[in-house]
Amino acid sequence: MTTDTSVQSPRVMWATRAIGLLALVGTGLTVWLGLWVTPPDKVQGDLVRLVYIHPGVAWVALYLAFGLAAACSLLYLWPRTRSLFWDRLAAAAVEVGVVFNVATLISGSVWGKPTWGVWWAWDARLTSTAVLLVLFLGYLALRRVPAEPEVRAKRSAFAALFAAVDVPIVHFSVLWWKTLHQGATVLNPNLSPTIHGSMAWTLLLGFVALTLAFVWMLLVRYRIGALEDFLGSGELDMALLERQSEGAGPTPEPLGTADDARAPVKASR
Amino acid sequence: MRYVIAGYVVVLTLLFLYGVQLVWRRRRLNRLVAQVEDSRSGDLAEAGPA
Amino acid sequence: MWRDTLLVAGKDLRIEARSRVALSQVAPFGIVALALFAFALGPDRAPMAKGAPGLFWVAVLFSSVLAIQRSVSVESVDGARDGLRLSGLDPAGQFLGKTLSVAAQLVVLEVVLGLGVVLLYGANIETFWLIVVSCGLGTIGLAAAGTLYGALSAGLRVKETLLPFLLLPVVAPVLLAGTRMWQAALTGGTPSNGTPWFHLLIAFDAVYLALGVVVYGPIQETA
Numbered sequence: 001m002t003t004d005t006s007v008q009s010p011r012v013m014w015a016t017r018a019i020g021l022l023a024l025v026g027t028g029l030t031v032w033l034g035l036w037v038t039p040p041d042k043v044q045g046d047l048v049r050l051v052y053i054h055p056g057v058a059w060v061a062l063y064l065a066f067g068l069a070a071a072c073s074l075l076y077l078w079p080r081t082r083s084l085f086w087d088r089l090a091a092a093a094v095e096v097g098v099v100f101n102v103a104t105l106i107s108g109s110v111w112g113k114p115t116w117g118v119w120w121a122w123d124a125r126l127t128s129t130a131v132l133l134v135l136f137l138g139y140l141a142l143r144r145v146p147a148e149p150e151v152r153a154k155r156s157a158f159a160a161l162f163a164a165v166d167v168p169i170v171h172f173s174v175l176w177w178k179t180l181h182q183g184a185t186v187l188n189p190n191l192s193p194t195i196h197g198s199m200a201w202t203l204l205l206g207f208v209a210l211t212l213a214f215v216w217m218l219l220v221r222y223r224i225g226a227l228e229d230f231l232g233s234g235e236l237d238m239a240l241l242e243r244q245s246e247g248a249g250p251t252p253e254p255l256g257t258a259d260d261a262r263a264p265v266k267a268s269r
Numbered sequence: 270m271r272y273v274i275a276g277y278v279v280v281l282t283l284l285f286l287y288g289v290q291l292v293w294r295r296r297r298l299n300r301l302v303a304q305v306e307d308s309r310s311g312d313l314a315e316a317g318p319a
Numbered sequence: 320m321w322r323d324t325l326l327v328a329g330k331d332l333r334i335e336a337r338s339r340v341a342l343s344q345v346a347p348f349g350i351v352a353l354a355l356f357a358f359a360l361g362p363d364r365a366p367m368a369k370g371a372p373g374l375f376w377v378a379v380l381f382s383s384v385l386a387i388q389r390s391v392s393v394e395s396v397d398g399a400r401d402g403l404r405l406s407g408l409d410p411a412g413q414f415l416g417k418t419l420s421v422a423a424q425l426v427v428l429e430v431v432l433g434l435g436v437v438l439l440y441g442a443n444i445e446t447f448w449l450i451v452v453s454c455g456l457g458t459i460g461l462a463a464a465g466t467l468y469g470a471l472s473a474g475l476r477v478k479e480t481l482l483p484f485l486l487l488p489v490v491a492p493v494l495l496a497g498t499r500m501w502q503a504a505l506t507g508g509t510p511s512n513g514t515p516w517f518h519l520l521i522a523f524d525a526v527y528l529a530l531g532v533v534v535y536g537p538i539q540e541t542a
Binding site: 077131134135137138141142145154155158159161162163165166169170172173174176177 | 464467468471472475477481484485488489491492495496499515516519522523526527530534537538
Binding site: 020027031034035046047049050053054057096099100102103106107110111113114213216217220221223224227228230231242245 | 270275279288295302
């Protein structure tokens, strides 16, 4: 089965642009509302403003990105739905997920310093998120190993599966580690129980804007993966291509499979 | 409040820079693909009708 | 499947008996780790005794990575991996066999390290059966997850650095549970402190054993 990955439908390109723009606007709006328009909280004061972005990035990283990656990996492994499309989507989701995961840890840490007095605490949620980050990074490290696309896809999918299966176990173990500790739990990440009015809307906007940002990044990252696969994904080959085009030397051997020669020649944007 | 601003700046800069990097990578790859296809159509033209 | 399990386990253990790598390299590594911890925390025994459960399990975890590496590398010579694939042995049996063999080696290792911890750190075991159960369940989990990840990274040239990075975060629950159960065992704690950890270890073991049985075959085909 040959899918000509060098061609991207104009609809997808337009949609990507639109989503990107919406994400940008939404995020800008969230920042404006979060930092200026909304009032400080009775309990947390100005620190509540971080709540407009922190749960947003966390939800994207932990549930959206990782859940998607796990689902795509399963779809790849299932023979009926096997397609490199799922593998590429999973890889894109994980890479973007890592970025959001780091953002989650940073925003959580920055919230924690004035609240708890420390940059890091072995809080159940922070710890689980950190473990998840390492699992994500392991997946990416595994993908870097040069291999045939199908082999790499299968290997990565298994790795994602193992990690996904581990996540609930890690979650509970860290939770119990924290709460079943003999001593008292000093740190209590309590948010204001009621959040209403402009704050609630800003929170919702934050979620939406960050989700849109994720989708945009996912689309672009997927596209990058498709282009890389089309070009044979050899960093050396690409560097050689670039070098040769600069020197206007002899044109290099076309990369890709023999099937590509029959594909419609169409440069994409 | 300093912490809040710092938090926003770091997180948003991170996301923004990553986004920029994505766009840059995509552009670079598009250029390479265009070259490969130009060179290929060049070869085909030189080879002439089979 | 069970017959193949015993066949493969027997093969691996026989190789170990002849080459004695686990005994002469992995176990000493574990002891060295314990000594390093002592240097880091000492010379007062108090912090060591307090940290003994955790230090024991960290030493076990690091040593288990070595044991897994060894288990994988016995098949990287002379096309042994292809030989196994052609042999018609049930892949689920192969998985269980390798897991069994690694688990057996780890148990021996844990006895040695356990002795080390008692002697060197002055840890005082009150509830022995808790120790036994936690080590038993933990070992099964480590061996199963380790064999799986070993298979995943089997053909790769970077597997020495990749395997620890992949495996250790995944087995963090074993570390947490094992440490907690040991802490209860050293302070004479009640089983109720240990009960959720029981369930956790059992769940972990069940999940990775089941995964391995199902998925080991398909993984072999990617190598």
